[in-house]
Amino acid sequence: MKKFILPVFAFVLTINACSTDKSSSQSAEQTTSSATVVNLSAKEFSEKSPSGTILDVRTPGEVAQGKIEGAVVIDFYQPDFMEQVSKISKDQEIYLYCAVGARSEEAAQMLVQQGYTKVYHLQGGIQAWYQNGYPISQN
Incomplete structure (x- = not known):
């Protein structure tokens, strides 16, 4: 035993x-x-985003209705989304938005998982932006 x-x-x-x-x-x-995703209100996003890259992750059809001035458009649904995003430095501030916030939040989480350290997300997307009186560019 x-x-x-x-x-x-x-x-x-x-x-x-x-x-x-x-x-x-x-x-x-x-x-x-x-590193974590920082959620911002439309006001906070407006104040802070000029210091970094604004990333619109909507589809071309959505972007045709208008976007935030100066935003870089990379469609989240495209297979080369992460390849396109990888051209942005991982230490640069990145401010993401979509139509209402779900897609951009998912994209923001993906960026953090890939080693991006300064990732900000517009809560409520461009809809919240517009509802708070911020301008939308047609360019």
């Missing part, structure tokens, strides 16, 4: 030691990847 207990005890210790190492490395990864 003693011969059986000793190997089982050693096995349990080994399993616990491995799981402890995993959780330690996971928390270290979470710490180093501390």
